[in-house]
Amino acid sequence: MPASIASLDTPVALIDVPQMQRNIQRMQQRMDNLGVRLRPHIKTSKCLPVVQAQIKAGASGVTVSTLKEAEHCFAEGIQDIFYAVAMAPGKLAQALTLKRKGCQLSILTDSLIAAQAIVDFGQQHDERFDVWIEIDCDGHRSGLRVEDESLVDIARILSEGGMQLCGVMTHAGSSYELDTPQALQALAEQERHLCVRAAQRIREAGLACPQVSIGSTPTALSALSLEGVTEVRAGVYVFFDLVMHNVGVCVADELALSVLTTVIGHQKDKGWVITDAGWMAMSRDRGTQRQQRDFGYGQVCTETGDWIDGALLSSANQEHGIITLSSIGDIDITARFPIGSRLRILPNHACATGAQFPDYRACDASGEVQTWSRLHGW
Numbered sequence: 001m002p003a004s005i006a007s008l009d010t011p012v013a014l015i016d017v018p019q020m021q022r023n024i025q026r027m028q029q030r031m032d033n034l035g036v037r038l039r040p041h042i043k044t045s046k047c048l049p050v051v052q053a054q055i056k057a058g059a060s061g062v063t064v065s066t067l068k069e070a071e072h073c074f075a076e077g078i079q080d081i082f083y084a085v086a087m088a089p090g091k092l093a094q095a096l097t098l099k100r101k102g103c104q105l106s107i108l109t110d111s112l113i114a115a116q117a118i119v120d121f122g123q124q125h126d127e128r129f130d131v132w133i134e135i136d137c138d139g140h141r142s143g144l145r146v147e148d149e150s151l152v153d154i155a156r157i158l159s160e161g162g163m164q165l166c167g168v169m170t171h172a173g174s175s176y177e178l179d180t181p182q183a184l185q186a187l188a189e190q191e192r193h194l195c196v197r198a199a200q201r202i203r204e205a206g207l208a209c210p211q212v213s214i215g216s217t218p219t220a221l222s223a224l225s226l227e228g229v230t231e232v233r234a235g236v237y238v239f240f241d242l243v244m245h246n247v248g249v250c251v252a253d254e255l256a257l258s259v260l261t262t263v264i265g266h267q268k269d270k271g272w273v274i275t276d277a278g279w280m281a282m283s284r285d286r287g288t289q290r291q292q293r294d295f296g297y298g299q300v301c302t303e304t305g306d307w308i309d310g311a312l313l314s315s316a317n318q319e320h321g322i323i324t325l326s327s328i329g330d331i332d333i334t335a336r337f338p339i340g341s342r343l344r345i346l347p348n349h350a351c352a353t354g355a356q357f358p359d360y361r362a363c364d365a366s367g368e369v370q371t372w373s374r375l376h377g378w
Contacts, residue, residue, distance in 0.1 A: 003369045005303070005361075010262040010342065011281035013357040015372070016305065017364045019256040020238060021053060027220065027237045028057045034226045039063050039082060041215065041235030044351045046375040047360060048076055050238060061104075063215070063233040066378045067094050074103040082106045082213075084169065084233065086134060086142060089117040096127055106130035106166050110143050115154045119161030130164045132213065133202075137194040138187065140173035146198045155202045155209065167211030167230070168202070170195040175218035179248050179292060184222035191219050196228035221249045241350040242299060246291040252299075252307050258344040259298070259353060260361075261321065263337050273323040273337045277345055279316040283352035297321065298345035305344055313345050321345070 005014070031038040040054045043065040051062060051073065061080030064070045070081045079102070083095070087107045098105045107129055109115045115131070122129050133154055136143030144151050158165050172191040178184050191214050202209040214226075215233030217240075226232070239257040240250040261277035279297065288295040300311035300323055310326035323343075325331065337343070347353035354360070360372045 003361075004367055005260065005363060005369055008260060008361055008369065010260050011277040012260045013354060013360045014258050014260050014344065015050075015239070015360045015362045016256045016258070017362050019254060020050065023237055023240060023250075023254060023256055024054055024057045027217075027234060028054075028059065030221065031232055032058065034223065036226050036229050037061075037231045039080075039213070039231050039233050040238065041065070041084070041233050042069060042073070044235045044238055045354065045360075047372050048072070049362065049372045051078070054238065060231075063235070067091060067098070068378050069375060070098060070103065070105060072375050074098060074101065074105075080104045082108075082132070082233070084108055084132075084171075086110055087114060087118060089114065089121070092118065092121045095129070096121075096125055099127060099129070104130070106132060108132045108134055108169065109154065109158075110134040110136075112150050112154055112157065115157045116161075119157060119163055122163055123161065128162055128164055130166050131158050132166045132169045132211075133158075133198070135168050135170040135195050135198045137170040137191045137214075138172050138174040141171070143170060144198075146194045146201070151198060152202060152205045152207070155205070155207050159207050165202075165207065165209060167209050167213060168195055168198045169213035169215070169233070170198075171233070172214070172216045172219045175216045175222075176243060176247060176287070177290070178218065179246060181222065181248065184218050184248070185224055188219035188223035189225070191216070192223060192226055192229055199228070217244060218247050218249050236350055239350040239354075241353075242295045242346055242348045243287040243291065246288055246293050252346075255346050257350045257354065257360075258301065258305065258346050260303070261343055261345055263339055263341045263343065264320075265339065266334050266337070268333060271324055271328050271333060273333055275313070275321040275323060275343065275345075276319065277313070277316075277321045278319045280318050281353075281356055282313065282316060282321065282345060282347055283349065283356050285347075285349040285352035287348045295346075295348060298347050301344040301346060303342040303344060308343075
């Protein structure tokens with residue numbers, strides 16, 4: 001039964017559905033124009049109605065960060081699923097169960113040891129796993145350097161061991177540290193070039209490497225060319241957040257996720273407005289702290305979503321958030337933010353803030369609100 005924002009208890013995670021739809025269309029249109037398939041990473045929302053909106057817009061398959069996400073998506077009719085975290089040998093049985101049910105699950109590795117474990121398990125159970133090899137394009141996290149001697153060896157182990165080598169993939173996570181179009185374009189080209197080069201190395205060794213998969217919201221929205229790339233796995237674009245705002249790939253009005261909170265007190269001598277959204281609601285993520293503009297625990301907006309300049313959730317306890325204003329002047333904070341009034345807080349990191357809640361409240365253009373459940377766990 002649809003509700004209204006006014007009827008909601010707080011704190012609660014709100015999705016602006018029309019804005020979310022615009023974000024989805026923006027990314028889908030860009031990938032269509034660049035001639036690649038979009039396989040969205042659903043770890044941001046972990047929410048079936050959001051995923052369905054992405055697929056309806058033209059996305060092909062999904063990327064997941066847990067096998068539980070894969071199981072959930074498959075149970076809802078989504079078959080083409082990429083588990084884009086290096087496969088731990090102990091999880092192969094769980095992956096096997098999914099495949100035996102008919103899921104088109106592909107998995108990931110970046111080491112000889114793990115590749116051999118996949119081959120051994122696959123042969124033992126007479127199963128041909130679809131496997132990607134992860135490439136490190138920017139020193140940000142995991143994966144193999146493009147010129148690593150073991151790259152071709154891993155591809156050979158998988159191919160000659162009876163597995164299906166899907167291709168190579170990478171993720172330019174260091175894009176979150178950039179904030180100019182020129183720097184983002186350069187990293188997008190680096191991401192593309194190195195992953196394509198990795199595929200070429202495997203092909204030059206006489207092995208099939210049909211696909212090249214890259215992904216990060218900033219580089220996907222900044223790339224001038226995706227020549228040689230077959231798919232992109234962006235994720236946070238569906239909601240955007242303050243980190244993405246600082247990176248420069250979205251503006252304030254494009255942030256589709258916020259936390260609705262209630263004013264529960266004041267400390268007039270300190271200029272504090274106390275709310276019921278602490279770090280249990282916003283998360284501990286302080287991603288903007290490392291950027292040029294620090295938003296504390298979140299940017300404060302009116303209940304209707306209008307940005308209040310200079311108002312930040314500057315600190316947070318478990319269930320208490322503290323709002324401060326950069327310039328109080330003659331403002332009476334008790335009158336401006338009376339007890340019982342409600343505000344929205346825009347998060348630093350949509351993935352982290354969403355993870356604090358069992359569900360979202362999705363608000364449509366008419367103001368009606370529906371409950372969309374969110375997946376938890378591994």
